[in-house]
Amino acid sequence: MKTITRKILAVALALVMVMSFAACSGGANYTEENTEYIIGVSGPLTGAAAVYGVAVQNSAQMAVDEINANGGLNGVTFKFIATDDTNDATKVTANYASMYEGGMQVSLGCVTTAPGLEFKQLSVEDNIFFLTPSASGDKIPEFENGYQMCFADGNQGKVAADYVNSLGLSEIGIFYKSDDAYSNGIFEQFKENLDPSIATVETVFTGEASDFSSQISSLKDCSFIFMPIYYQPASIFMTQAKGIIADDAVYYGCDGFDGLAGQFEDFSVIPQEVSMLSHFDSNATEGMAAEYIAKYTEKFGTDTLNQFGASAYDCVYAIYYAMEEAIAEGETIDVTISASDLCDILKAQFNSGFSYSGVTGENITWDENGYVAKIAVKYTLKEAN
Numbered sequence: 001m002k003t004i005t006r007k008i009l010a011v012a013l014a015l016v017m018v019m020s021f022a023a024c025s026g027g028a029n030y031t032e033e034n035t036e037y038i039i040g041v042s043g044p045l046t047g048a049a050a051v052y053g054v055a056v057q058n059s060a061q062m063a064v065d066e067i068n069a070n071g072g073l074n075g076v077t078f079k080f081i082a083t084d085d086t087n088d089a090t091k092v093t094a095n096y097a098s099m100y101e102g103g104m105q106v107s108l109g110c111v112t113t114a115p116g117l118e119f120k121q122l123s124v125e126d127n128i129f130f131l132t133p134s135a136s137g138d139k140i141p142e143f144e145n146g147y148q149m150c151f152a153d154g155n156q157g158k159v160a161a162d163y164v165n166s167l168g169l170s171e172i173g174i175f176y177k178s179d180d181a182y183s184n185g186i187f188e189q190f191k192e193n194l195d196p197s198i199a200t201v202e203t204v205f206t207g208e209a210s211d212f213s214s215q216i217s218s219l220k221d222c223s224f225i226f227m228p229i230y231y232q233p234a235s236i237f238m239t240q241a242k243g244i245i246a247d248d249a250v251y252y253g254c255d256g257f258d259g260l261a262g263q264f265e266d267f268s269v270i271p272q273e274v275s276m277l278s279h280f281d282s283n284a285t286e287g288m289a290a291e292y293i294a295k296y297t298e299k300f301g302t303d304t305l306n307q308f309g310a311s312a313y314d315c316v317y318a319i320y321y322a323m324e325e326a327i328a329e330g331e332t333i334d335v336t337i338s339a340s341d342l343c344d345i346l347k348a349q350f351n352s353g354f355s356y357s358g359v360t361g362e363n364i365t366w367d368e369n370g371y372v373a374k375i376a377v378k379y380t381l382k383e384a385n
Contacts, residue, residue, distance in 0.1 A: 034335050036079040037072075037323075039064070039316065040099035042092055042119060043111030045084035048232055052258075053111045055309030056133055057082040058300045059292075060108060063316035073323055076335045080316075085115045092118040100126065105339045106346065108315050109146065111308065113137035113153075113182045120146050129343035131319060133311035136255065137181050138189075141370025145343050147350055148372050149311045149318065149360065151279065153182060156254045157189025159376045160226065160277050164194060164252075171199040173222030175215055175237060177229050178204040186228035186254055205233065216241045223249050230256040238270045247271040248384060258306040260381055271385040278379035279360040280307035292359045307360065314358040321356060322349040 041060060043053030061080050068077040081102060083095035092115045099107070107123065109132035110116035116135030123130055124143040131147045132140060138154045141147055151159070164172060174190075177183040194200070201222055203215035216237065219225055223246060227234055234257060250273045257276040260267055267274075282305050284290045292313055296305055323333055326345050333345060356364045361374035 034103050034105070036077045037335060038079045038081060038099075038103045038105050039107065039319070040081045040083070040102075040104035041108035041111065041312075042083045042085045042095040042099075042115060044087040045082065047086040047088075049087040049112060049230070051231075051304055051306065052134060052308045053082075053084070053087075055304040055306050056108065056111050056312040058304060059296065059309035059313040060133075060316050062295065062299065063313045063320075067316070067320055073320065073333070074327065078316075078320070085110065087112050087115065089114045089118045091115070093122065096122045100128070100339075104128065105337060105342050106130070106319055108133055108312060109140070110135045113140065113185075116140045117181070127340040127343045129319075129339075129346040131315045133315045134255070134308045136185075138185055144347060144368075144370075147366050147370040149315045149364075150255060150307075150372065151277075151376060152371050153185035154189040155371065155376075156277055157186040157191075157228070158193045160186070160228070160252070160254060161190045161193035161195075163277070163378060164198070164224070164226065167224070169198055169224055171201065171222065173201045173203070173219040173225040175203050175205075175212075175219065175225060175227045175229065177206065177233065179206040180229075182256065183229050190226065190228065209233070210236055212237045212240055216244050220244050220246075225249060225251050227251055227253045228256065229253065231258065231260040235260060235267070238272070238274070239266055242270065245272065249273075250275065250384075252276065255307055257381065258308060267382060269385075270382070273384040274381045276379055276381060277376055278307055279374060279376055280310040281377075281379055282306065288357075288359050310359045314356070314360050314364075317358055318356040318364070319346070322346055322354055325349060325354065 041056060043056050044050050045053045045057060064078045064080045072078060081099050083099060085091040085095055096119060107128055107130040109130035110119045111134050113135045116132060117137060117139060120140060120143060124145055127145055129145050131149055134150045136150045136153050138152045176187045201219055203218050234253060253276045281289055284293060292310060326349055327333055331345050350366045351368050364372060364374045366372055
């Protein structure tokens with residue numbers, strides 16, 4: 001009887017040890033039962049920034065559906081999982097755990113920067129490859145498992161400054177959010193690269209401010225206003241500035257301006273030109289961008305048509321083609337591959353000259369720091385009235 005009791009205790013102890021190991025190893029043990037390659041993302045599917053997260057969700061799923069309809073990767077299909085973080089970094093840990101335990105093998109990271117900074121810390125511990133469509137913070141790809149399809153904030157700030165330097169202006173206005181990593185990061189790089197002969201009138205806001213009368217008063221004589229902020233405060237500023245800021249002034253932003261045309265009801269009555277730094281033209285009439293626009297609007301309409309979604313569409317295809325190339329070069333990527341093993345394979349591809357042409361650019365490449373290399377252009381959201 002004692003022997004049997006000892007055996008039962010031994011088996012029970014072994015089971016506890018196995019369960020403990022499985023819990024510590026996270027989602028890696030779940031991939032043994034995968035029948036599809038699993039891609040995950042965390043983004044704002046509800047809340048003020050939902051236009052970005054929904055665009056990413058729609059576009060990534062559209063790309064996955066297309067790949068699967070064409071036979072997947074050597075006959076194996078893909079599954080896409082999107083989780084809602086409402087642009088709140090405190091929700092990322094739970095989202096990450098849910099996706100990882102669900103078998104996530106590769107990721108699009110996060111849609112926005114603050115949650116993305118949390119995601120990178122979690123993903124590096126498990127060595128999960130991520131290619132974010134839109135989390136543009138300079139430190140998002142800090143570790144070797146992280147890459148961006150979007151321009152990093154530093155790149156946006158530099159390219160925006162290069163554009164402004166070419167205009168021959170003697171003074172410009174700047175309106176930014178000083179407590180936001182995205183806005184402040186672009187502002188700092190912009191100032192570092194701006195021609196010192198150009199004077200600046202700098203105004204800031206913090207938190208959820210909605211009264212910009214003092215900032216507008218400070219900027220009322222500026223003919224060019226750089227606004228590295230998201231579209232929600234930009235739309236409030238533009239509305240409140242009507243009749244105060246000159247009609248022939250120019251509002252110029254970065255990728256945070258994406259969504260203005262679709263979400264800002266009074267956009268057409270803003271008299272000023274509104275333009276932005278971009279890698280996607282939502283009015284394209286030819287090429288892969290036009291094809292993407294036609295497919296997206298047929299499925300989802302135009303309210304969430306933006307470069308966040310276009311970039312997510314490219315992320316999925318870039319990952320797919322990188323996996324395809326790795327297999328052609330002799331790598332084995334079966335459906336049960338661990339996230340860590342797949343990460344090592346994808347890093348080798350992205351760090352060795354892998355090139356992708358898609359909706360947001362041709363011959364897109366990445367450096368070993370995870371930053372993307374492609375052409376940025378000025379895109380006019382609306383002409384002056």
